[in-house]
Amino acid sequence: MDTTTSPTGEPAHVPVLLERVLALLGPALGERPDRAAVAVDATLGLGGHAEALLAAHPHLTLVGLDRDQDALARSRDRLAPYASRVHLVHAVYDRMPEVLDELGLPAVDGVLFDLGVSSMQLDVAGRGFAYAQDAPLDMRMDQSTGITAAEVVNGYAVPDLARVLREFGEERFALRIAQAIERERRAAPLHSTAQLAEIVRSAIPAATRRHGGHPAKRTFQALRIEVNGELDAVRNAIPAALDALAVGGRIVVLAYQSLEDRIVKRAIARLAVDSTPPDLPVPLPGAGPELRVLANGSGPSADEVGTNPRAASVRLRAAERIKAGA
Template sequence: MGGFDMDVGDHAAEAGHVPVMLGRVLELAAPAIDAVPHDETPVHIDATLGMGGHAEAMLRAHPRLRLIGLDRDTTALERSARRLAPFGDRVVLEHAVYDEIPRVLRRLGVPAVHSVLFDLGVSSPQLDEADRGFAYSYDAPLDMRMDRTQRLTAADVVNDYPPAELARILREYGEERFAQRIAAAIVREREREPLETTRRLADLVRTAIPAATRRTGGNPAKRTFQALRIEVNGELETWRRALPAALDALPVGGRVVVLSYHSLEDRITKQVLAAQTADTTPPGLPVPLPEHEPRFRLLTRGAELPSDEETTTNPRAGSVRMRAAERVREAT
């Protein structure tokens, strides 16, 4: 295991974390890993390592497996290093964003990977740690950086972005129908005094929207916080690069599994997989040519949802959508 200290210690908190749709993730990845000849080592990338729950289960299920774990959050990597320490050199952890998969594989000298998991969005520890500023339920600095080594914070966005750009972010990334009103309220408030805390922003959003809207649909700041988080971390732009890069790393039989938590991520996933699973034979061509045949096949019909039992025991699974695909043809 590389890059982080492996003090086994007490990792009760990590072990108590409940990975989303774990059984189905294992089921979908298994054929790709099991098909690797016994004189070769199957490689799995957990591209959003988080607390390491999916990674640990994958390593236990496949004793020959080598796992490469990526995360932009150094705190998550440190916790996962403790959790995965018993697996020794079967694990390599990298401080990287998931669109950096090609760079990581080149550096490690790994030509291909057999399965890839993306568990997108904000992780449980990031939500639960008040000082990270992701949650409107805590009063904390407006931070929202998944990678604390980067400079841009949510406070920078709300205090420095032009009004039109603020409104665009809230409208596109938060799907907020009152984006213009909220952006105008933020601009008025920051002229009086810079916005620095989550509670002040959440209260401002609440007062900026119509009174009738405040009484339904949960906390009215939810969409604003989502939009700011996506902007601060460049989530959608990164995801548009990451999924094609992961697909390119798969050999025939290799599989990718994606867990998305809001419609914007899932829409990109659906579009990328649809393009990769489409037959591109031109109309009127008498015989389909191999280069026009689909390079991937879908393993899920639409987006799979968690069971009612899982959403009851693990509420954070409630919004998840799963999609998966398998490479069936080499790239031309």
């Protein structure tokens, strides 16, 4: 994510919690006698974390995944000096097992997830992710496939739309907002982010609008998650990434909202405890934890938020595989 601009006027990418990510993954990515270490950046974005990992580990092979073809193109340019050690793949991160199989990589030493919408997607107005900029209601991370936010807003029945806003945006006024959208779309379909943001603002009681930031932020989050199937992808991808870790390998996950963070927390916790049934007097052989927790939902420091305000909501979780999976 970014908060500054480069000398050319382009956004200058500031990777979130970069030093902590490097410190947590570093012990797993050093040179080894039998093979080069392999890391997966499952959410490549603009390549800031990937570039730093490649620079810090001269023998590292990196696999970068992203569903956004524009992001892949930009990262390909950025990572050109390391091209011989990089595999960039157009894929959602829940396809990681398939990608690793195609590359002939049975296990990896590090995995990084930087979940949610990227800075590039937020900053390019035409993508429709930001309620503060007027744009078409798109919100697709991969603009080559899938439904748009406009199709959700105009096509979902009121109960279904309210469910999306309530479950994915944790929006208290989900039904009121869905009903307000229904009234407006009867006259004409909704196509503008500014139009939607105003409908949401008007549907929320005035007293509530005075607190908690922009009144449309939860609605926009919910629509983005629905359009991109984000929670299903996270549910599938985190266990698959943990399974792919070699013993001594590490995973780091940056999550920016509670729904994703909860999925990550539970997936790690399941493998970080002894699986012996509680009624047995002694631990079963081989039932010990497969993971050691390294970071358990820590947030950013004040300095990190000062450098990159978009890091304010991040929660970092990390774990190391200490035993082969069953």
